[in-house]
Amino acid sequence: MSVSANRLELLQIADSVAREKSIDRMIVIEAMQDAISRAARARYGAETEIKTEIHPTTGEMRLWRLLEIVEEVEEIAHQISLPEAKKQNSDAKIGDYLSEPLPPIEFGRIAAQSAKQVIVQKVRDAERDRMYGEYIDRIGEIVNGTVKRVEYGNVIVDLGRGEAIVRRDELIPREQFRYGDRIRAIIFDVRREQRGPQIFLSRTHPQFMAKLFMQEVPEIYDGIITIRSIARDPGSRAKIAVVSSDSSIDPVGACVGMRGSRVQAVVGELQGEKIDIIPWTDDIADLVVSALQPAEVIKVVLDEQAERIEVVVPDEQLSLAIGRRGQNVRLGSQLIGWDIDILTEQEESERRQKEFVERSELFTKALNVDETVSQLLASEGFSSVEELAYIDPSEIAMIEGFDADTAAEIQSRANEYLDAIEKAHDEERVQLGVLDELYQIEGLNAAMLVAVGKDEVKSIEDFAGYAADDLVGWVERKDGESKHFEGTFSAFPVSREEAEQMIMQARIVVGWIAEEELAPGEDEDGVEGEPVQTDEESVSAEENLSS
Numbered sequence: 001m002s003v004s005a006n007r008l009e010l011l012q013i014a015d016s017v018a019r020e021k022s023i024d025r026m027i028v029i030e031a032m033q034d035a036i037s038r039a040a041r042a043r044y045g046a047e048t049e050i051k052t053e054i055h056p057t058t059g060e061m062r063l064w065r066l067l068e069i070v071e072e073v074e075e076i077a078h079q080i081s082l083p084e085a086k087k088q089n090s091d092a093k094i095g096d097y098l099s100e101p102l103p104p105i106e107f108g109r110i111a112a113q114s115a116k117q118v119i120v121q122k123v124r125d126a127e128r129d130r131m132y133g134e135y136i137d138r139i140g141e142i143v144n145g146t147v148k149r150v151e152y153g154n155v156i157v158d159l160g161r162g163e164a165i166v167r168r169d170e171l172i173p174r175e176q177f178r179y180g181d182r183i184r185a186i187i188f189d190v191r192r193e194q195r196g197p198q199i200f201l202s203r204t205h206p207q208f209m210a211k212l213f214m215q216e217v218p219e220i221y222d223g224i225i226t227i228r229s230i231a232r233d234p235g236s237r238a239k240i241a242v243v244s245s246d247s248s249i250d251p252v253g254a255c256v257g258m259r260g261s262r263v264q265a266v267v268g269e270l271q272g273e274k275i276d277i278i279p280w281t282d283d284i285a286d287l288v289v290s291a292l293q294p295a296e297v298i299k300v301v302l303d304e305q306a307e308r309i310e311v312v313v314p315d316e317q318l319s320l321a322i323g324r325r326g327q328n329v330r331l332g333s334q335l336i337g338w339d340i341d342i343l344t345e346q347e348e349s350e351r352r353q354k355e356f357v358e359r360s361e362l363f364t365k366a367l368n369v370d371e372t373v374s375q376l377l378a379s380e381g382f383s384s385v386e387e388l389a390y391i392d393p394s395e396i397a398m399i400e401g402f403d404a405d406t407a408a409e410i411q412s413r414a415n416e417y418l419d420a421i422e423k424a425h426d427e428e429r430v431q432l433g434v435l436d437e438l439y440q441i442e443g444l445n446a447a448m449l450v451a452v453g454k455d456e457v458k459s460i461e462d463f464a465g466y467a468a469d470d471l472v473g474w475v476e477r478k479d480g481e482s483k484h485f486e487g488t489f490s491a492f493p494v495s496r497e498e499a500e501q502m503i504m505q506a507r508i509v510v511g512w513i514a515e516e517e518l519a520p521g522e523d524e525d526g527v528e529g530e531p532v533q534t535d536e537e538s539v540s541a542e543e544n545l546s547s
Helices: 005-021 025-044 082-088 109-136 206-216 251-256 258-269 284-291 315-322 324-336 345-367 371-379 385-390 393-397 404-431 436-440 446-453 460-464 468-472 496-509 541-546
Strands: 049-054 061-070 079-081 097-102 142-151 154-158 163-166 182-193 196-202 225-233 237-244 274-279 299-303 308-313 339-344 474-478 481-485
Touching: 025 049, 025 061, 025 109, 109 182, 109 196, 142 163, 142 206, 154 182, 163 182, 182 206, 206 225, 206 237, 206 258, 225 251, 225 324, 237 251, 237 284, 237 324, 251 258, 251 274, 258 274, 274 284, 284 299, 284 308, 284 324, 308 315, 308 345, 315 324, 315 339, 324 339, 339 345, 345 371, 345 385, 345 404, 385 404, 393 404, 404 446, 436 446, 436 460, 460 496, 468 496
Parallel strands: 061 079, 163 196, 237 274, 308 339
Antiparallel strands: 049 061, 061 097, 142 154, 142 182, 154 163, 182 196, 225 237, 299 308, 474 481
């Protein structure tokens, strides 16, 4: 069978477009079929259902009119009665479609223009789907491109088979690009948008630095050295924590390279950004000492529940520890994932003195003792009346100048003071309408019940509706900054695990769950030995890299 020139030309066009746009040839042919069907409807009637077929090998084109077989014809343009259909096909039945061949049509100027628009749109949609599918799997990969244009500070990049954008806030400060410049960046997001898929690149993302080190340091590429966390102030300074799975390999030395060759290659790509490389350790105290270098750290105090670290430095090194505009401490905080408070030795001494005076005044008032006795108790490390009430009396008697009788008297007065406070809180609890049944929950006292009463929690069933975050608070971390949200029990020494146990007790009492359903050591999420945390609160190494 001979192939006419027109048919051959049709297939050549389909092949050419498919190659140029990097899409499947059949998608182009289907677009042509759809365009021809629309053009044919302009001649035979817009309501006519027309099917077009272009043979993918010969290019032969056929047209059919599709008629739905119905009992009673209402739309003659696309319906046919069953008796009429049986004249053409004896197997016809209601609901089927009968196809009638149509003669080839000549395209007028308007029909041809309409067909062209349909084909262009279909091809463009296929090209967008191809580009989205190609780049969505490449998120986190470094790409090289050429600057196509710069619009309002945003850089449009030609990637060869697609176009991407580096927004102004994703560029390193003070770096300038012009048309034709080569640019290197990481793909950090690909989105479907109305005007097509948008590929977003970044040169400020922490993962960009991680990928650069992976290219420069073979040990990172091979997985021997792992980048645990990165904190960046793009274009100025960065801190990177690394750890080696092979004890014979120094992770810091490997990243620095011979005479700094490896790290300098990364610094050059990042416009001279200074990079501090520190060894990662699971000991937070040791890690914060390394993270705040070059400042010297004298003392580290951890508050694990609030994920806060208090660091004491020499008076003359305060500015060095904080860094210019707080850069050093900010990057250290981002690297570790905890908040860092920096104090000088003098500030810590003044604070300790203030706390000593406050504790002494508390003991004088609560125990009705003279100033000498209260100062002795405070100097021995007692910080609250509760400690004195519940500690072994022999420990109080060991204080110089005290004996067993003195210790017993102090404990007696401490208990009387606490009983009076408990009674006052219990009266307030009753006024708030909090039921006695809540005392069934181990660990709750009158002061805590007053706090829940102010939350409009009056019964065990109300208490069972709490989440651990509601009681002890939570932390949300964004862009290296932490925001603390207070819980109902934030003023009480209640840990997250204790709060979870209280909630589970309440849920068992009200029958929401059965005690035998809980495996030993499981929390309310069924994870053994691990506290429940929100997504924002648990900062993994991966989140540190992508924050």
